[in-house]
Amino acid sequence: MKFMYTMPVKIIAGEGCLNENRALLMELGRKALIVTGKQSAQKNGSYADAVKALEANGQGFFLYDKVMSNPTVDCVFDAAEAAKRESCDFVLAIGGGSPLDAGKAAAALAVNAVEKDAIFRFSCAGALPIAAVPTTAGTGSEVTQYAILTNHAAQTKTSVASPALFPRFAFLDGRYMRGLSRAVTINTAIDALSHSIEGMLSVRASVLSDPMAKNSIKAIAECFRALKEDEPGLPVREKLLHASTLAGMVIANTGTTAVHAAGYQLTYHRNIDHGRANGLLIGAYLRFVEKKEKSLGTDRVGEILAALGMRNLDEFDAALNGLLGERERFSAAEIEGYAEAAMRAKNIANAAIAPQKQELLAILQNALAPGA
Amino acid sequence: MKFMYTMPVKIIAGEGCLNENRALLMELGRKALIVTGKQSAQKNGSYADAVKALEANGQGFFLYDKVMSNPTVDCVFDAAEAAKRESCDFVLAIGGGSPLDAGKAAAALAVNAVEKDAIFRFSCAGALPIAAVPTTAGTGSEVTQYAILTNHAAQTKTSVASPALFPRFAFLDGRYMRGLSRAVTINTAIDALSHSIEGMLSVRASVLSDPMAKNSIKAIAECFRALKEDEPGLPVREKLLHASTLAGMVIANTGTTAVHAAGYQLTYHRNIDHGRANGLLIGAYLRFVEKKEKSLGTDRVGEILAALGMRNLDEFDAALNGLLGERERFSAAEIEGYAEAAMRAKNIANAAIAPQKQELLAILQNALAPGA
Numbered sequence: 046m047k048f049m050y051t052m053p054v055k056i057i058a059g060e061g062c063l064n065e066n067r068a069l070l071m072e073l074g075r076k077a078l079i080v081t082g083k084q085s086a087q088k089n090g091s092y093a094d095a096v097k098a099l100e101a102n103g104q105g106f107f108l109y110d111k112v113m114s115n116p117t118v119d120c121v122f123d124a125a126e127a128a129k130r131e132s133c134d135f136v137l138a139i140g141g142g143s144p145l146d147a148g149k150a151a152a153a154l155a156v157n158a159v160e161k162d163a164i165f166r167f168s169c170a171g172a173l174p175i176a177a178v179p180t181t182a183g184t185g186s187e188v189t190q191y192a193i194l195t196n197h198a199a200q201t202k203t204s205v206a207s208p209a210l211f212p213r214f215a216f217l218d219g220r221y222m223r224g225l226s227r228a229v230t231i232n233t234a235i236d237a238l239s240h241s242i243e244g245m246l247s248v249r250a251s252v253l254s255d256p257m258a259k260n261s262i263k264a265i266a267e268c269f270r271a272l273k274e275d276e277p278g279l280p281v282r283e284k285l286l287h288a289s290t291l292a293g294m295v296i297a298n299t300g301t302t303a304v305h306a307a308g309y310q311l312t313y314h315r316n317i318d319h320g321r322a323n324g325l326l327i328g329a330y331l332r333f334v335e336k337k338e339k340s341l342g343t344d345r346v347g348e349i350l351a352a353l354g355m356r357n358l359d360e361f362d363a364a365l366n367g368l369l370g371e372r373e374r375f376s377a378a379e380i381e382g383y384a385e386a387a388m389r390a391k392n393i394a395n396a397a398i399a400p401q402k403q404e405l406l407a408i409l410q411n412a413l414a415p416g417a
Numbered sequence: 418m419k420f421m422y423t424m425p426v427k428i429i430a431g432e433g434c435l436n437e438n439r440a441l442l443m444e445l446g447r448k449a450l451i452v453t454g455k456q457s458a459q460k461n462g463s464y465a466d467a468v469k470a471l472e473a474n475g476q477g478f479f480l481y482d483k484v485m486s487n488p489t490v491d492c493v494f495d496a497a498e499a500a501k502r503e504s505c506d507f508v509l510a511i512g513g514g515s516p517l518d519a520g521k522a523a524a525a526l527a528v529n530a531v532e533k534d535a536i537f538r539f540s541c542a543g544a545l546p547i548a549a550v551p552t553t554a555g556t557g558s559e560v561t562q563y564a565i566l567t568n569h570a571a572q573t574k575t576s577v578a579s580p581a582l583f584p585r586f587a588f589l590d591g592r593y594m595r596g597l598s599r600a601v602t603i604n605t606a607i608d609a610l611s612h613s614i615e616g617m618l619s620v621r622a623s624v625l626s627d628p629m630a631k632n633s634i635k636a637i638a639e640c641f642r643a644l645k646e647d648e649p650g651l652p653v654r655e656k657l658l659h660a661s662t663l664a665g666m667v668i669a670n671t672g673t674t675a676v677h678a679a680g681y682q683l684t685y686h687r688n689i690d691h692g693r694a695n696g697l698l699i700g701a702y703l704r705f706v707e708k709k710e711k712s713l714g715t716d717r718v719g720e721i722l723a724a725l726g727m728r729n730l731d732e733f734d735a736a737l738n739g740l741l742g743e744r745e746r747f748s749a750a751e752i753e754g755y756a757e758a759a760m761r762a763k764n765i766a767n768a769a770i771a772p773q774k775q776e777l778l779a780i781l782q783n784a785l786a787p788g789a
Contacts (some may be wrong), residue, residue: 046655047431052424056625059419252632252659253428253666260628283418287624294625 048251050298053208054188055292060215060279062264062352067098068216074134076105076402078155080124080148082112086139089221090179095137095258106188107131109151115202115312115319116147118161125154133168135174140306142163142193143186143235145177145246149210152193165196169207175305176213180221182285183233183320185240185293187215195313201386203317211297217290219283223276228318230285231272236320237289238265239327242349243302244295245335248397254298255348261291261354269364297363303400304330306390307409310383325368328362329412337398345397375413384409420623422670425548425580425619426560428662430589432651435463435550439470446506448477448788450527451498453728454484458511463552463594465508476569476759480502481523484512486682487521487574488565489512490533494545506752507546507632510537510584513605514556515518517549519664519726521582537568538692541579549584552593554657555605555692557612557665561586564622567685573758574691576679583669595648602657603644603740608692609661612639612701615674616667621770626670627720633663633725642737674703675772678710679781681754685713700734701784709770723762747785756781 057066070077077099079092086092092108099106109124128136128151134139136155140146150164152173159167177187186192190210224229232340242256244250250258265288269412271281308322317325335346335358347356384406393399400408420475429438449471451464458464464480467780471478481496500508500523508527510520524537524545531539553764562582568575570725594602614632615692616622622630637660643653666694680694707730718730727733736758756778772780 046659047434048428050428053427055425056422057621059681062419068633218609251430252636252656253629253663256628256632256663259624260624264624284624287418291628400640 046253048249048253050251050253052188052294052297053211054215055213056188056215056217058287060220061217062218063094063216064098066148066216067102067312070098070104070176071102073176073213075136076107076131076133077129078124078131078133078151079106080112080136080138080144080151081108081110082140082144083110084179084294085141086144088295089224089254091139091178095178097355099413106137107133108178112144112147112306114143116142117195118164121150122154122161124148124151124324131192133173135176137176137178139180141181144188144318145184145186145248146177146192146194149175149186149212149353150194150205153205159269162198164194164205165203169205169209171362172207172209174205175210176214176216177284178216178218181229182222182282182289183224183236185237185289185296187212188290188293189297190203201313201390215290217286218285219279219342220382222282222286223279227273227275230277232267232318232320234268234272234285234320235288235368237285238262238294238322239304239320239370240292240296240301242331243304243351244292245300245345246397247299247395249299251298254295254327257291258295259352260371261288261295261346262349263354264288265340265377266353272368301392302396303387303393303405303408306392307383307387307405308374309390310386314379321369323410324365325372326409326412328358329408331358331361332411333404334398334410354364377414379414380409383408418624420621420625422625424560424666424669426587427585428589428710430659432590432592432730434498434590435466435588436470436473438588440767442476442548443474444471445548445585448479448503448505449507449509450496450500450503450505450523451478452482452484452508452510452516452523452540453482454512454516454527457481457513457518457552461552461596461674463590463593467511467550473637477600477754481503484519486510488515490536493519493522493566493643494526494533494612496520496523498510500527501632504617505545505670508546509550511550511552513551513553514558517551517556517558517565518564520549521547521558521584522566522577524726525579525582534564534570537575541577541581543577544581547582547584548586549589550588550590551588551658553597553601553605554654554661555584555608557609557661557668560662560665560671561583561613573685573762589658589660591651591658594654594658595651596732597645599645602649604690605661606637606640606657606692607643607740609657609664609697610634611676611692611695612664612668612673614699615676615705615728616664616671617717617721618674618769619671621767621769622769624665628676629663629669631720631724633660633667633728635724636660638725641740649731668763673764674768675759675765675777675780678764679759679777681762682758685753687745695735697744698781698784699731701739701780703733705772705776705780708748714771749786752781752785753778
């Protein structure tokens with residue numbers, strides 16, 4: 046069995062971990078570009094913790110807090126300009142997937158001369174050192190080499206990927222997830238679940254990534270009931286956070302597959318949250334894989350179900366539907382467009398059982414317009 | 418839950434992985450100090466593969482092939498002198514735990530001025546870059562920051578530990594284990610099993626290390642029957658190899674505990690193979706932990722048994738005894754000496770349920786002189 050595995054991120058977890066381990070930040074540089082969204086880092090206490098740590102270290106910082114959901118190329122160039130203008134020599138990215146990915150991309154753009162229209166094809170050989178503080182439990186960006194940005198030219202979201210984008214440190218503090226809305230908690234948990242499931246279905250799945258994927262799937266499934274509560278307790282928050290980091294460690298090694306490729310279409314064209322978009326699609330994708338596996342003699346779907354603690358995909362669909370609530374409606378033309386565009390995504394070929402175009406169309410029809 | 422996790426080693430696995438990925442070695446330097454034992458790397462093909470890769474890269478090398486089992490301080494200083502004299506700028510360590518650990522220690526000593534009698538207390542801030550090629554499936558040294566050396570002053574084996582000792586690359590090729598004797602295969606598998614079990618019983622066990630530990634325990638237990646065969650097939654060799662690397666990833670983050678601490682005594686004083694020494698002790702240690710857990714309300718032993726696919730420790734003892742065969746005999750005085758010395762080892766305090774001196778003595782008595 047051939048495989049590769051890499052995970053250069055040092056992971057530090059626990060309440061107060063950022064300040065208790067603030068000495069680590071000293072290894073990164075003298076002045077941080079703190080990258081956040083517009084509000085949440087201020088509300089959840091993570092920004093205050095970061096400032097406290099940097100000030101105690103005698104390190105400077107400049108706050109770039111203009112990252113929107115599904116960050117644009119303009120936004121990350123703007124952040125990189127701020128890093129250069131303010132002489133920041135490292136990036137401290139705080140937030141959900143959008144600020145983390147934007148911070149990582151900015152770290153790369155601060156030290157590479159790239160034209161805006163070349164960002165999705167440039168070879169990134171270096172970046173400012175990065176520390177990441179997730180404030181949602183979904184993206185896994187704190188442990189990946191990916192920065193996913195809105196790609197208007199291709200009308201989708203596309204990743205910039207480079208080993209230089211691995212953060213040096215990921216600080217996991219479950220307290221920052223307190224107060225997240227039920228919808229955000231559910232959508233991000235489904236995103237992490239999708240990472241681990243897609244990781245198990247990747248051509249690059251290995252004996253090293255599988256244990257992480259299965260454990261993360263199990264942990265998230267154990268939280269399904271708690272996900273519907275208005276404010277899950279800190280133990281649940283931590284469990285989801287650690288599971289999402291494990292899922293990030295998985296996709297750092299396996300990549301994602303058809304679910305993410307098609308999910309980006311729903312986000313780009315209908316502004317459906319990324320995790321929710323994956324959730325709308327993953328059940329139908331698993332049905333497709335299950336059917337294919339019958340003739341191949343493999344049973345990855347069975348292994349996924351075992352990790353979920355479920356007997357069959359009906360149970361999985363029921364659980365997901367309970368979390369997703371009423372589904373959006375899509376026209377036949379929309380669905381055809383998504384299938385066509387998703388087939389061009391590089392992560393399609395990453396699936397061990399990759400759908401052909403007609404098969405992907407059927408998956409999307411089953412997922413987005415069942416019975417139509 | 419507070420924890421840290423780090424694993425900076427890039428792992429490359431599969432038949433022929435060293436030559437297929439030989440370009441990676443170019444990142445390490447111009448000239449390798451190849452560190453091996455006296456014969457096995459020549460016999461199993463790993464040395465020839467390494468030479469082929471280096472020559473194809475146009476890299477030079479010098480062979481240091483004098484590493485003995487349980488390498489001495491003199492040996493690693495000798496290897497480090499060779500690296501300096503021959504202007505080697507990286508280390509390619511090939512072999513079982515002894516050559517890997519010796520190579521890693523030599524990489525450190527080549528760039529640090531240390532007196533021989535200070536080697537177990539020096540703070541190692543840097544080392545030559547290291548690539549590791551395991552040829553047994555046990556040590557996990559290819560993914561750890563430890564180099565374990567014979568410590569004559571303290572009459573035991575002691576680790577030198579530093580983040581600088583993590584190899585940059587670990588190349589896992591199961592073909593190099595073909596032809597290992599049944600005894601070596603068994604002893605090294607038990608060593609890896611002990612790493613994962615002790616990792617689960619460490620104060621530093623975490624939601625990241627546990628999935629790796631459990632999966633590695635499960636994989637090794639599934640090989641128990643094949644371990645008794647004269648030449649297990651390549652799939653079994655690979656399964657054991659990947660499990661031992663997983664176990665190494667565990668102890669890189671958790672450290673080992675009382676079993677290793679006491680096992681070093683058996684190796685130092687009676688020349689009992691390291692893995693076998695752990696195997697002689699681990700059953701009794703688990704009985705001790707199981708008893709303590711009754712009052713603590715935890716059930717780590719139950720989790721370990723579940724990973725083993727066994728119902729109770731009687732089954733585990735029976736399986737281990739079947740692999741270990743007839744046990745060595747030890748005098749009461751020997752056992753007392755081992756308990757006393759092991760209590761001074763730093764890994765004793767690493768156990769979540771750490772034995773007091775009288776408890777460790779009782780564990781060793783139960784393990785080494787049952788019924789006496």
